[in-house]
Amino acid sequence: MNTVYTYVSSPNHLYPDHPERPARLDVLQPGLESFGAELIETQPATREEIAYIHNPKLVSALENVCREEAPAVIDYAPTYVTSSSFDDALLASGGVITCARTVISGNARNAFAIVRPPGHHAEPDRAMGFCIFNNVAIGARYAIERGMERVMIIDYDAHHGNGTQSSFMNDDRVAFLSAHQWGIYPGTGWIDDAPHARKRIVNVPLPAYAGDQVYEQIADKIFVPFVQSFKPQMLFVSVGYDAHWNDPLTSLGLSTTGYLMLAKKVMALAKEYCDEKIVFVLEGGYDPVNVANGTRATFSAMTGVDESVVNDPNPNKEPDCESRIEEVRRWHGF
Ligand SMILES: [Zn+2]
Secondary structure: OOEEEEEEOOOOOOOOOOOOOHHHHOOOOOOHHHHOOEEOOOOOOOHHHHOOOOOHHHHHHHHHHHHHHOOEEEEOOOEEEOOOHHHHHHHHHHHHHHHHHHHHOOOOOEEEEEEOOOOOOOEOOEOEOOEOOOHHHHHHHHHHHOOOOOEEEEEOOOOOOHHHHHHOOOOOOEEEEEEEEOOOOOOOOOOOOOHHHOOOEEEEEEOOOOEHHHHHHHHHHHHHHHHHHHOOOEEEEEEOHHHEOOOOOOOOEEOHHHHHHHHHHHHHHHHHHOOOOEEEEEOOOOOHHHHHHHHHHHHHHHHOOOOOOOOOOOOOOOOOOHHHHHHHHHHHOO
C-alpha cells in the first residue's frame, strides 16, 4: 500500500491582494512525484456530506452569494467568495473525504488532502477566516459514518481551529487538539475553552516565536498522553505551514525540519494506535516556498522516502514554554 494525495488548487477562487490565493500552491506540485505518492481523483462532497457539519441554511446562503453576488467579502477576516467558490469548496471538502475513503478502505496506507479554500475556521453556522466549509471536520464525520467509533484531529496550523472545535464541542466520538499562537485571529483557543471535554478538546496556546523545541515537547508531553487516553481509530492532521518562522501573517517559530519532526511524531502515533490510518489536510500557510518545503517534509515522513529537507532554522530565540505545557497537562490530567 502506498501514499496517495488529492490536489484541489481552486484557481478561480482568488481575490485581489488576498493572502489565501492559488499561488500558495504554485511551487508545490513539481517534485512531489519523487516521493512515489499517487495523485488520486477528487470527487466533490455531496450536500449530505457537507450537512454532517454545516447547517443547510448556511450552505444555501453561500451558494446564493456565490452564484448571484460574487465576487463578495462575506466576513471580516476577510473571507471572500467568487462565482466558482461554492463548487471549489465542495471539491476541497471532497478532497478530504476522498482521502479518508481511500485510507479506510485499505487502498492506501496514508493520504494528504492538498486543498483550498482551507477549512478549520469554518463553523457549523458560519464561514470565516478564509474558510468556506470545514474540510477536516467533514472528513472526520465521514469516518464516523463509515463505522469509526473514535476519531482524532490534531491541528498544528498557527491559528486556533475554532470551527473544528465548535463542530465537535458536544460530540464524544471526535477528539480535537490545537496548538496555536495565542493573541492572534480568531481569539479563541485558551486552555479552558471546553471545561466539559477534558482529555477530548485540548488547546495549547503559545507565545510568539515558539518553535521546533517547544513543538517537540508538545508532541512528547501532550500528543502522546492524549492519544493514549482517547485511543482514536483514525487520525486527521490539520497542517498549516503558517507556523513557519517567516510566515507573513503570524509570529511562530517552526522550521521545515520542525515540520518534518511533527509529521514523524504523528505518523508514529498513527502506527502505534490507529492501525496506521492517518490523513493530513492542508490548512493555512501564506508563503508559497514554506508551503512547498513543509509539504515535501510531510511527504517524506508519510512515504519514508528520505528527501533531505531544507535547512531554514528559526533565527529568533524560542521562549521557554515548559510551564505552559505543564498547565495544559494538569488541566487535562495527563
Ligand atoms: Zn492559519
